[in-house]
Amino acid sequence: MRLGVLDVGSNTVHLLVVDAHPGARPLPAHSHKAELRLAELLDDDGAISDTGIERLIGVLGDALRAAEDKGVEEVLPFATSAVREASNADALLARVQEETGVALSVLSGEEEARLTFLAVRRWFGWSAGKLLVLDIGGGSLEVAYGLDEEPDAAASLPLGAGRLTAAWLPGDPPDPADVRALRRHVRTEIARRVGEFARHGAPDHAVATSKTFRQLARIGGAARSAEGLYVQRTLGRAALEEWVPRLAGMTVKQRAELPGVSEGRAGQLLAGALVAEAAMDLFGLDEIEICPWALREGVILRRLDHLPPG
Numbered sequence: 001m002r003l004g005v006l007d008v009g010s011n012t013v014h015l016l017v018v019d020a021h022p023g024a025r026p027l028p029a030h031s032h033k034a035e036l037r038l039a040e041l042l043d044d045d046g047a048i049s050d051t052g053i054e055r056l057i058g059v060l061g062d063a064l065r066a067a068e069d070k071g072v073e074e075v076l077p078f079a080t081s082a083v084r085e086a087s088n089a090d091a092l093l094a095r096v097q098e099e100t101g102v103a104l105s106v107l108s109g110e111e112e113a114r115l116t117f118l119a120v121r122r123w124f125g126w127s128a129g130k131l132l133v134l135d136i137g138g139g140s141l142e143v144a145y146g147l148d149e150e151p152d153a154a155a156s157l158p159l160g161a162g163r164l165t166a167a168w169l170p171g172d173p174p175d176p177a178d179v180r181a182l183r184r185h186v187r188t189e190i191a192r193r194v195g196e197f198a199r200h201g202a203p204d205h206a207v208a209t210s211k212t213f214r215q216l217a218r219i220g221g222a223a224r225s226a227e228g229l230y231v232q233r234t235l236g237r238a239a240l241e242e243w244v245p246r247l248a249g250m251t252v253k254q255r256a257e258l259p260g261v262s263e264g265r266a267g268q269l270l271a272g273a274l275v276a277e278a279a280m281d282l283f284g285l286d287e288i289e290i291c292p293w294a295l296r297e298g299v300i301l302r303r304l305d306h307l308p309p310g
Contacts, residue, residue: 002029003303004072005296006063008056008079008104010039010138010162011265015063016296017070022304025122026297032066034059035264038082039139039162047088053095060100076299078105080112081139081160109140109156115298117144117151120207122301123293129204132197134279135294136212136272138162141190141279145197153197157189161212161265161272169271172251179248182271187278194282206285208235209294211265212272217290218260219243225260233290237280244273 001021007014014033018026036059041052048056067075083089084106097103107115113135120133133151135142139160144151168182208217213235218224220240222233247255247270256266280288 001073001307002071003300004067004070004075005299006060006067006075006077006102007296007299008038008060008077008083010080010082010140010160011035011037011268013056013059013063014296015066015075016300017067017072018300020300020304022307026300026304030066030070032063034062037138037162038086039160040166042082042086045087046085048082048086048092053092056092057096057099060096060102064100064102074303075102076303077102078107078299080107080137080295081109081156081158081163084108085139109142110154112137112140112295113142113144113154113156114151115302116142116209116295117146117154117298118149118301119293119295119298120209120291121149122297123291124205124207128207130201132203132206132283132285133209133291134207134213134276134283134288135209136161136275137210138268141275143193143197143279145200145203152200155193155196157193159186159189159275161268161275164271164275165268172267173249174270176248179270179274183274183278186274187282190275190278190282197283202284206283206288207291208276208288209291211262212268213276213288214290215261215265215269216240216243216273216276219258222290229292234287235276235290236287237277237285240273240277240280244270244277247273 004017017030020026116135117133130147133144137160141157141159144154146152217235223231252267256263
Protein backbone atom coordinates (compact mmCIF):
# COMPACT_ATOMS: atom_id res chain seq x y z
CA MET A 1 0.00 0.00 0.00
CA ARG A 2 1.05 3.60 -0.40
CA LEU A 3 1.27 5.36 2.96
CA GLY A 4 1.89 8.98 3.81
CA VAL A 5 3.29 10.03 7.16
CA LEU A 6 2.55 13.66 7.95
CA ASP A 7 4.95 15.01 10.57
CA VAL A 8 4.13 18.37 12.17
CA GLY A 9 7.43 19.12 13.85
CA SER A 10 8.91 22.10 15.62
CA ASN A 11 10.80 23.17 12.48
CA THR A 12 9.01 21.66 9.49
CA VAL A 13 5.83 20.03 8.31
CA HIS A 14 6.95 17.02 6.31
CA LEU A 15 4.89 14.58 4.28
CA LEU A 16 6.82 11.40 3.46
CA VAL A 17 5.13 9.07 0.98
CA VAL A 18 6.28 5.45 0.94
CA ASP A 19 5.35 2.22 -0.78
CA ALA A 20 5.17 -0.42 1.92
CA HIS A 21 3.82 -3.75 3.00
CA PRO A 22 4.49 -5.96 6.05
CA GLY A 23 7.85 -7.68 5.96
CA ALA A 24 9.45 -5.28 3.49
CA ARG A 25 11.35 -2.06 3.97
CA PRO A 26 9.35 1.08 3.16
CA LEU A 27 10.43 2.55 -0.18
CA PRO A 28 10.32 6.37 -0.33
CA ALA A 29 8.21 7.59 -3.22
CA HIS A 30 7.80 11.31 -2.55
CA SER A 31 8.75 13.97 -0.03
CA HIS A 32 6.93 17.26 0.51
CA LYS A 33 8.07 19.66 3.21
CA ALA A 34 7.63 23.24 4.34
CA GLU A 35 9.59 25.11 6.97
CA LEU A 36 7.07 26.51 9.44
CA ARG A 37 9.07 26.87 12.69
CA LEU A 38 6.09 26.46 14.99
CA ALA A 39 8.38 26.59 18.01
CA GLU A 40 9.22 30.20 17.09
CA LEU A 41 5.57 31.24 16.69
CA LEU A 42 4.69 31.05 20.38
CA ASP A 43 3.43 34.15 22.16
CA ASP A 44 4.35 35.22 25.69
CA ASP A 45 1.76 32.82 27.14
CA GLY A 46 3.20 29.82 25.29
CA ALA A 47 0.35 29.69 22.75
CA ILE A 48 0.76 29.32 19.00
CA SER A 49 -0.57 32.54 17.51
CA ASP A 50 -3.57 32.76 15.22
CA THR A 51 -1.17 33.61 12.41
CA GLY A 52 0.80 30.46 13.19
CA ILE A 53 -2.35 28.31 13.19
CA GLU A 54 -3.47 29.78 9.87
CA ARG A 55 -0.05 29.09 8.36
CA LEU A 56 -0.16 25.53 9.69
CA ILE A 57 -3.61 24.97 8.18
CA GLY A 58 -2.38 26.26 4.82
CA VAL A 59 0.69 24.02 4.88
CA LEU A 60 -1.40 20.98 5.87
CA GLY A 61 -3.73 21.69 2.95
CA ASP A 62 -0.79 21.70 0.56
CA ALA A 63 0.49 18.42 2.04
CA LEU A 64 -2.91 16.74 1.73
CA ARG A 65 -3.15 17.77 -1.92
CA ALA A 66 0.32 16.34 -2.52
CA ALA A 67 -0.75 13.09 -0.84
CA GLU A 68 -3.84 12.89 -3.05
CA ASP A 69 -1.79 13.61 -6.17
CA LYS A 70 0.57 10.75 -5.28
CA GLY A 71 -2.22 8.23 -4.71
CA VAL A 72 -1.75 7.83 -0.96
CA GLU A 73 -4.20 5.32 0.55
CA GLU A 74 -3.74 6.33 4.17
CA VAL A 75 -2.18 9.37 5.85
CA LEU A 76 -0.67 9.00 9.32
CA PRO A 77 -0.63 12.51 10.82
CA PHE A 78 1.18 13.33 14.04
CA ALA A 79 2.64 16.31 15.91
CA THR A 80 5.57 16.59 18.27
CA SER A 81 6.87 19.01 20.90
CA ALA A 82 5.81 22.38 19.46
CA VAL A 83 2.12 21.38 19.45
CA ARG A 84 2.43 19.15 22.51
CA GLU A 85 3.70 22.00 24.66
CA ALA A 86 1.58 24.84 23.27
CA SER A 87 -0.80 26.22 25.89
CA ASN A 88 -3.59 26.32 23.28
CA ALA A 89 -2.91 22.84 21.90
CA ASP A 90 -6.51 21.63 22.29
CA ALA A 91 -7.93 24.63 20.44
CA LEU A 92 -5.30 24.29 17.73
CA LEU A 93 -6.03 20.59 17.20
CA ALA A 94 -9.79 21.23 17.04
CA ARG A 95 -9.41 24.01 14.49
CA VAL A 96 -7.01 21.96 12.36
CA GLN A 97 -9.46 19.05 12.28
CA GLU A 98 -12.42 21.30 11.52
CA GLU A 99 -10.72 23.11 8.64
CA THR A 100 -8.59 20.33 7.12
CA GLY A 101 -10.13 17.07 8.34
CA VAL A 102 -6.74 16.06 9.78
CA ALA A 103 -6.90 14.57 13.28
CA LEU A 104 -3.35 15.13 14.47
CA SER A 105 -2.10 12.55 16.95
CA VAL A 106 0.13 14.32 19.46
CA LEU A 107 3.03 12.10 20.45
CA SER A 108 4.51 12.28 23.90
CA GLY A 109 8.26 12.76 24.15
CA GLU A 110 8.69 9.18 25.29
CA GLU A 111 6.62 7.93 22.34
CA GLU A 112 8.91 9.89 20.02
CA ALA A 113 11.94 8.24 21.58
CA ARG A 114 10.41 4.77 21.36
CA LEU A 115 9.31 5.06 17.75
CA THR A 116 12.69 6.47 16.70
CA PHE A 117 14.36 3.59 18.52
CA LEU A 118 12.19 1.10 16.60
CA ALA A 119 13.28 2.63 13.29
CA VAL A 120 16.95 2.47 14.27
CA ARG A 121 16.65 -1.13 15.46
CA ARG A 122 15.04 -2.19 12.16
CA TRP A 123 17.74 -0.37 10.20
CA PHE A 124 20.71 -1.90 12.00
CA GLY A 125 19.15 -5.24 12.98
CA TRP A 126 19.77 -7.52 15.94
CA SER A 127 23.50 -7.77 15.34
CA ALA A 128 23.89 -4.18 16.56
CA GLY A 129 23.31 -5.42 20.11
CA LYS A 130 22.43 -2.89 22.78
CA LEU A 131 21.61 0.43 21.11
CA LEU A 132 21.84 3.94 22.50
CA VAL A 133 19.89 6.31 20.24
CA LEU A 134 20.06 10.12 20.29
CA ASP A 135 17.77 12.41 18.31
CA ILE A 136 17.92 16.24 18.38
CA GLY A 137 14.78 17.89 17.07
CA GLY A 138 13.68 21.49 17.01
CA GLY A 139 11.99 21.28 20.40
CA SER A 140 13.49 18.33 22.24
CA LEU A 141 16.27 15.79 22.60
CA GLU A 142 15.16 12.15 22.65
CA VAL A 143 17.29 9.40 24.17
CA ALA A 144 16.52 5.65 24.09
CA TYR A 145 18.46 2.54 25.06
CA GLY A 146 17.77 -1.18 24.72
CA LEU A 147 18.42 -4.60 23.29
CA ASP A 148 15.02 -5.33 21.74
CA GLU A 149 12.61 -3.35 19.55
CA GLU A 150 11.11 -1.68 22.61
CA PRO A 151 13.76 0.28 24.53
CA ASP A 152 14.50 -0.44 28.18
CA ALA A 153 14.80 3.28 28.87
CA ALA A 154 13.47 6.28 26.95
CA ALA A 155 13.43 9.99 27.75
CA SER A 156 12.64 13.32 26.17
CA LEU A 157 14.44 16.47 27.30
CA PRO A 158 13.51 20.10 26.40
CA LEU A 159 16.79 20.58 24.56
CA GLY A 160 15.76 21.02 20.95
CA ALA A 161 18.02 23.12 18.74
CA GLY A 162 15.30 25.59 17.76
CA ARG A 163 13.98 26.03 21.30
CA LEU A 164 17.46 26.65 22.74
CA THR A 165 18.48 29.06 19.99
CA ALA A 166 15.41 31.22 20.50
CA ALA A 167 15.73 31.25 24.30
CA TRP A 168 19.49 31.46 24.80
CA LEU A 169 21.33 32.71 21.69
CA PRO A 170 19.85 36.00 20.44
CA GLY A 171 23.08 37.40 18.94
CA ASP A 172 24.54 36.85 15.50
CA PRO A 173 27.21 35.77 16.18
CA PRO A 174 26.16 34.92 19.73
CA ASP A 175 27.70 36.53 22.78
CA PRO A 176 30.35 34.20 24.29
CA ALA A 177 28.70 34.59 27.71
CA ASP A 178 25.40 33.34 26.25
CA VAL A 179 27.16 30.35 24.71
CA ARG A 180 28.76 29.46 28.05
CA ALA A 181 25.44 29.81 29.86
CA LEU A 182 23.70 27.55 27.34
CA ARG A 183 26.51 25.01 27.58
CA ARG A 184 26.07 24.85 31.38
CA HIS A 185 22.30 24.53 31.06
CA VAL A 186 22.48 21.73 28.49
CA ARG A 187 25.00 19.72 30.48
CA THR A 188 23.02 20.09 33.69
CA GLU A 189 19.83 18.86 32.03
CA ILE A 190 21.48 15.85 30.39
CA ALA A 191 23.50 14.92 33.49
CA ARG A 192 20.25 14.60 35.47
CA ARG A 193 19.12 11.76 33.20
CA VAL A 194 22.34 9.89 32.45
CA GLY A 195 22.03 7.59 35.45
CA GLU A 196 18.79 5.96 34.32
CA PHE A 197 20.55 4.84 31.14
CA ALA A 198 23.96 4.06 32.64
CA ARG A 199 22.50 1.46 34.99
CA HIS A 200 21.72 -0.72 31.96
CA GLY A 201 25.40 -0.92 31.04
CA ALA A 202 27.45 0.36 28.11
CA PRO A 203 25.81 0.22 24.67
CA ASP A 204 27.24 -1.94 21.92
CA HIS A 205 26.38 0.65 19.31
CA ALA A 206 25.67 4.39 19.63
CA VAL A 207 23.46 5.92 16.95
CA ALA A 208 22.16 9.39 16.14
CA THR A 209 19.31 10.50 13.93
CA SER A 210 17.90 13.88 12.83
CA LYS A 211 19.00 16.62 10.48
CA THR A 212 21.08 18.30 13.19
CA PHE A 213 23.30 15.25 13.61
CA ARG A 214 23.50 14.70 9.85
CA GLN A 215 24.71 18.26 9.32
CA LEU A 216 27.24 18.01 12.15
CA ALA A 217 28.55 14.76 10.68
CA ARG A 218 28.81 16.35 7.24
CA ILE A 219 30.88 19.32 8.40
CA GLY A 220 32.98 16.80 10.33
CA GLY A 221 33.86 15.04 7.09
CA ALA A 222 31.07 12.49 6.53
CA ALA A 223 29.89 11.59 3.05
CA ARG A 224 27.39 13.79 1.22
CA SER A 225 23.73 12.74 1.12
CA ALA A 226 24.08 12.37 -2.65
CA GLU A 227 26.31 9.34 -2.09
CA GLY A 228 23.28 7.36 -0.88
CA LEU A 229 21.65 5.93 2.22
CA TYR A 230 23.95 2.97 2.63
CA VAL A 231 27.24 4.82 3.00
CA GLN A 232 28.36 4.68 6.61
CA ARG A 233 28.45 8.10 8.23
CA THR A 234 29.86 8.81 11.67
CA LEU A 235 30.42 11.77 13.94
CA GLY A 236 33.44 11.75 16.23
CA ARG A 237 33.45 13.63 19.52
CA ALA A 238 36.95 14.99 18.87
CA ALA A 239 35.84 16.57 15.59
CA LEU A 240 32.71 17.96 17.22
CA GLU A 241 34.72 19.51 20.05
CA GLU A 242 36.85 21.28 17.43
CA TRP A 243 33.81 22.57 15.58
CA VAL A 244 31.82 23.96 18.52
CA PRO A 245 34.03 27.03 19.15
CA ARG A 246 34.29 27.62 15.41
CA LEU A 247 30.51 27.58 15.04
CA ALA A 248 30.19 29.90 18.03
CA GLY A 249 32.32 32.50 16.25
CA MET A 250 30.36 32.36 12.99
CA THR A 251 27.35 34.32 11.84
CA VAL A 252 24.29 32.45 10.58
CA LYS A 253 25.26 33.37 7.02
CA GLN A 254 28.74 31.91 7.48
CA ARG A 255 27.34 28.66 8.91
CA ALA A 256 24.99 28.35 5.94
CA GLU A 257 28.04 28.26 3.66
CA LEU A 258 29.39 25.13 5.35
CA PRO A 259 29.03 21.83 3.47
CA GLY A 260 25.68 20.15 4.06
CA VAL A 261 24.22 22.97 6.18
CA SER A 262 20.89 24.30 4.97
CA GLU A 263 20.13 28.01 5.20
CA GLY A 264 16.99 27.32 7.22
CA ARG A 265 18.83 25.31 9.90
CA ALA A 266 22.08 27.30 10.05
CA GLY A 267 20.83 29.48 12.90
CA GLN A 268 20.16 26.43 15.07
CA LEU A 269 23.38 24.58 14.35
CA LEU A 270 25.41 25.91 17.28
CA ALA A 271 22.75 24.99 19.84
CA GLY A 272 22.44 21.56 18.25
CA ALA A 273 26.22 21.13 18.38
CA LEU A 274 26.29 22.02 22.08
CA VAL A 275 23.61 19.41 22.79
CA ALA A 276 25.37 16.77 20.68
CA GLU A 277 28.75 17.47 22.31
CA ALA A 278 27.27 17.32 25.82
CA ALA A 279 25.36 14.10 25.12
CA MET A 280 28.39 12.36 23.64
CA ASP A 281 30.59 13.48 26.53
CA LEU A 282 28.18 12.65 29.36
CA PHE A 283 27.20 9.28 27.87
CA GLY A 284 30.88 8.47 27.26
CA LEU A 285 30.64 8.18 23.46
CA ASP A 286 33.71 8.74 21.30
CA GLU A 287 31.80 8.18 18.06
CA ILE A 288 28.22 7.80 16.90
CA GLU A 289 26.88 6.41 13.64
CA ILE A 290 24.24 8.33 11.73
CA CYS A 291 21.05 6.41 10.91
CA PRO A 292 18.97 7.57 7.93
CA TRP A 293 15.74 6.31 9.54
CA ALA A 294 14.11 8.15 12.41
CA LEU A 295 10.69 9.05 13.81
CA ARG A 296 8.72 9.11 10.55
CA GLU A 297 9.97 5.67 9.60
CA GLY A 298 9.15 4.44 13.10
CA VAL A 299 5.55 5.60 12.70
CA ILE A 300 5.32 3.79 9.35
CA LEU A 301 6.85 0.59 10.70
CA ARG A 302 4.50 0.53 13.68
CA ARG A 303 1.51 0.93 11.33
CA LEU A 304 2.76 -1.89 9.12
CA ASP A 305 3.18 -4.12 12.16
CA HIS A 306 -0.57 -3.82 12.74
CA LEU A 307 -1.62 -4.74 9.22
CA PRO A 308 -2.94 -8.29 8.70
CA PRO A 309 -0.62 -10.62 6.73
CA GLY A 310 -1.15 -10.47 2.98
